[in-house]
Amino acid sequence: MSLERYEQINSGRRTAKFQIVKRIDVSSYLESDLSLKELLKVHSEVKREFKELIDSIDMPKIPEMPEKTPQRSFLWLKIKILEEMLKECNFCEKRCGVNRYEKLGYCKCGVKSYYTSEFLHMGEEPELIPSHTIFFNRCTFRCVFCQNFDIVYSDNYPVDEIELARSIDRRYRQGSRNVNFVGGNPDQHAHTILRILQHVESNIAVVWNSNMYHSEELAEIIEDVVDVWLGDFKYGNDRCALKYSKAKNYWRVVTRNFRRAENNGELLIRHLVMPEHIECCTKRIVGWVAEELKPGTRFNLMFQYYPTFRAYEYPEISRRLNREEIQRALDIAKRYRLNLV
Template sequence: MSLPKFLSTYREIAYNKQTAAFKVAQNIPLKFDHKMSINSLWDIHDKGIEEYKKITNDSAARMGYLKKNRVSNSLLKLKLLISQKLLQNCCFCDRKCGVDRTSNEVGYCGVGEISKYATEFIHMGEEPELVPSHTVFFTGCTFSCIYCQNCSISTSPQSGIEIDPYNLAKIVEDRRKKESLNINFVTPIPHLHTILDIVNNIDTNIPIIWNSNMYHSIETSKLLEGVVDLYLGDFKYGNDECAKKLSNANEYMNTVTRNFHKAYSTSEILIRHLLLPNHIECCTYPLVVWIAENIPKIRFNLMFQYYPHYKAYEDPKIYRCLTKEEMQKASLFVKEKETLDIV
């Protein structure tokens, strides 16, 4: 595996040569309080983002925030407050269930107000530029992939360890001092409010990775700007029909392409695509073409780890392993796209 060509800011943050996005957001002072309406808070947020952009567009100015102490009412604190208000009419993912998770209601993901994680550890099996990666696997999911290889976690949203954001933030700091290059939040969408709380309590400089299916809402995209340094995004399908059949995801292409566009304009991206049996022409080809034409010069990982797990037997087309011919065919197609930096 080659080193990345296009993840320069992430690498600078990982080695403390630049300031993480959230550290800047921690130090942008804003005037707000919890009694304000959500619309008023969004207006203040948008003004804060303009200030954030001015700072981060100047490399030297951004570096000046590396060792600053956070302010009490910051852009990051405002993001946390907005997420907590959105939790009362949940719209974190693009299903927009509208449930009040603060009143023990749950939507599609099955996650309540209190977030849980299955495990957190130093992961050495990620892409080379990410390891050692401090990885937190949250429970629950916004998809229902019939071939899910983490089904014991994704289908058990009420299992796992309850998260105390402050305590987990201190664990992040400890692992960062010892060895981790980043904090890697896996299946994060239902846990946006908790993640913002964790990040708000982190004092050390560390890249924030959003390891996601990218099926989040516009509101979530806005809250992630100024927090996430690297989107580690799954691009699973090249059309809506396959997404609906295999993951029960509606309007898949519109949602994920919108979010990849936004991520491309505000952060850096590493896209993963898990090759599926019999889905090269319908999924792999069109999504690779879309990436090359719309968000070129990104890191791309074509993955061959698929095996027929969980409920894959429900679809005979994917109820087998990949063939060597399929892997070669997909690899050749991806390599033809010279604007992609292939892992």
């Protein structure tokens, strides 16, 4: 399954989801101050309206979208909800429930978001490049082999939402095919990212480059602005996830989120093959994707693992892949006829 809608956004024949979400006026629903529960009720009503719009697939572009964005849009409502959720944070399945206005969660994030860099990335999958990649800090995982630990654990720049929105428009003019929110991980910064999108003018596809450990509550809000889910599928079982990333219930959460993602956007899956983890992880992941997701789902089988960060504390993963492991992983993927990147 190719990224058809994404390609149509790229060629200007479709509208990026956030640009539609930004133009749906919700002011008639919001006459007084509402509680989180009431906001969520309004959100599900408007979501139905949004789904009807987005499902009109025969319509190449949404012609009735107004030029100007209303002050209280569906996107505004989503931001409002996320700002409320931050008071008892359940953005990811860690569900620490902290008030992020007062203290940091397990991910070490409060309300303010930081990023390390933004640039046109030429090293992503062919359909994504040039990809305007914005690297946010922190993560909801604690991977001992983190390949981006320098990004995750630094606080380089506080996010100025308008400035980053301008950079997205500028990179679009320079040829970016998407804006790619990554890190670390984007989930814990969802409120900031939606605020940034409020100020973006370009019809640019949104890529959510995530560990797929977000909660269903977060998915309910962000899925209407994500055009492409670029999801990491790291482990084939809970034991390995707990050992290397301190993530509980990994398999249940991640498979649930991949299923949901393919029904609410387009999907590209990445799997970083790890030494000694072909049978317990690669094989199970490949089999599940082939049997449970839509045929032809794009799948990037990655062989660039190298030991870094704290990986040396684990002898079995403190080396690169050998030739036999690479071949074995390729054979498995071929046997299941995956649509490899």
